[in-house]
Amino acid sequence: MAAEREGVVIIHPPSKMLERERMVPPLGPLQLAADLESDGYEKVRVIDVGGDKLDLEPLMEAQAILLSATTPQYLEAREICRAVLQERGKKGLEYPTLAVGGAHATYMGSLLLKDGWDYVCVGEGDLVVTPLVEGRVASGLVLGGQVGDLNTLPMPAYHRIDISQYRRSQEHKPTIPIMTSKGCPHDCSFCSNEVWGRRVRFYKPDYVVGLIKKITQLGVEQVVFYDDDALINPGERLQRICKGIEPLDVTWRCNTHVNTIVNPRAQNLGVLEMVRDAGCRHISLGIDGVDDESLSYLRKGTTVARCKEAVRLVKEAGSYVKVFLIYIPRRGDIYAQKMIDFVKDTDPDFVQVSVLIPMPGSDMYSHPGEYGLNFRKSEVDRFYYCGPKGVSGDIGMLDEEDHHAIDYLYRWLSDWRESKPEMPI
Template sequence: MFVHPHGSNWMGSGKDISTIFNLMPPLGILSIAAYLESHGILTEIIDCYGTALTGTALAEDILSRSPDAVAFSCTTSSFLEGYGIAELLKEKRPSLPIIFGGAHACSVGPPLLEMFPAIDYLVLGEGELTLLELSTAGFTGAEKIPGVACRSTNGTTASSVRELIRNLDDLPFPAYHRLPDFPRRYNLPLFSYPTAPNTSVISSRGCPYHCSYCDRSVFSQGFRFNSPEYIVEHLAFLHRDFGIRHVFFYDDLFTFDRKRIARFCELKEKKRLPVTYNCIARLEHVDAELLELLKRSGCWQVNFGIESGDPEVIRKHRKFYGLDEVQTKLRLVRKSGMRVKGLFMIGLPGETEESILRTIDYALKLPLDEINVTKFTPFPGAPVYRDIREHGEFFEEWPLMNCMNFVFIPKGMSKPQLEDLYNQFIRRFYRRHRIHVGYAKMLWKSPHSIAHFLRNLPEILRFEMKQKW
């Protein structure tokens, strides 16, 4: 039994508006479940985003299905909620094996076993092969299985490191069928797609870059990917079995391997597959020729991680890319007929009010259709985490570490100051005539978004009342 905990409600009360308008299926769990099922092991999945059950009622529902083991996949913000469920399970059935994996388990590692006694095993790294071997061994001899941390007579111990899966095409398509409400319950960010149903896809693992704020503890620094043929078949499967009409390639580096993407575009266009898509790209990979390929093969929107408009801040945290060149590349995307989304971050170590205002002014000059602004969060697996307290105040409250709360305050700044700048960023960008016109066009470009927006208008208005825009 796989469990995907919900995590902290960032609004404090009422519905979490972020999940009303942006909810992706738990692809990591789905991939592991599909792999186990391909080897004859029955799996079930409880995605807590898709059930009203919580606490004791949820634990009782899990136990009523008589699982042989329960595996939790947790981010930092959802870990304590997941552990609370695990404790309830252990109280009622002490012999039930409890396994934790995911980003938080991989980044913190064996110390979690010392602090949280209801956990029996940690899966460190990719979970497909490790969970298969752990399951077929009947959860015995775990210390000999690569990629596992467990308790022994000498305390907690971690086995050898699990080798990465070399050929991702060997993995079956994710077990979407194990989600009772897929694809109805799941939806990409509002106004970021032309059609529905839609979903997210990951076609690669790892990243060779070294950004200070990125956690690579699960998939490491390498870069592995599905072949173009596999990706096209994956999209065909989603369209045929679930009616999917649009996907978001959630890969950090979808365009990293140019030959792969060129071949994918060629195959998809040739197959006339009626599935459009969004992707994330790095600016240094983009040129007019590649953009033409993307557009012809059905790409609707390209997202770029811009992060900051202050050159000194960028140099401290990621590979530098000239700010003037950013504007040139974004204009190429717009010229090709695709939408452009910019991804920014506020509250990075070394930032000041002046540098954040510089970022806001810079973003307003860029040819962006929309933005996403996250609140910098130093996750345990990120390089910046090691000395984060030297750069400001860090309130390490795991449930709040979801990029929607300022848990880190750079030196010389305050939390109210950061909140004001964040709200100013959102307000100044979205309350412009050009942006209003762009969203008006969504009446025919993204009709499902409009309908979804109107259905949830009461929640939006309640949210607006709480904000100090």
């Protein structure tokens, strides 16, 4: 067993983007916990802060405190960093080592070192987490890179967290997230896929089926595929996964791209019917734009006709369909009405609307002028929009007309949602 001070604590900060905390266990921290376990660490604690107050005192004996944060989680992560640094200062300790990784650290890199972290990890943390905890790498920026063969990774340490505290809704049973691939080949102007890159790496069917078997052994019957596009490779690999999980009697949902669904090859292979028969009850589509001009602005690489066709095909196959849409600043009520018309026209089962956030690392963030945008880049982690929480953080991107349009849109959506049955997963 590796030498340990008092173990390693991995913290998942709350996210402002979520309507509700603790819907599913945090996959990134559970993967890091598994990486450490496989290197001989037994004292690994995963804390999903959610709405709880974090009690730092018992954590100060740890060898290292690791945080994984997306952009909407970063301000909370920084608060935790400051609190630990303060405690360290008061007690005259050099430990616990403080490290941050995840999407925001990957976009921002060494800029985050000013917040006091001992380490900022860029890219995937799997290969560097143990050397970092053991102080075998120089402090500062750590380049995690990408894992070449995902199948060499241990399965996420789901046993490190109390699964029963997670519910996607009050009525639903616990649901566990998995990934069957990493990476996204698309190039949306507002998105940065720097952590996993544009090359898609796949877990083998045996790994995926084995992982889902392990999940069912925990008594969990619902799984969320977190892949950016879980159906992107609709051939033999997906067929083997579906065949392997069909007898396990799990219910699952996944994300996919419009073009994947309308692709004639996928249709010929009967992909939607195949995944439905293997337990897929819900497919989410990142449609984002509602006319050809906005789809081009967002660089979605598709057309509104294809978007409508994709929604129709999922419904026809008998799965629930959720669509993500993005309100684009400075488009006002006219665009909000177009979004409403799109929803009326396609009649999906669920709609989630966000306000455009140019993610650090995206083309839109790097060249806002080319997109007619003007905002304070350094404050982008303060800005979010999600359902009832509304818009927060004025970064200079929205004007009065935008706020009016967003309010109008959200009020309409609230009424519309009332008329819809709840999604099963």
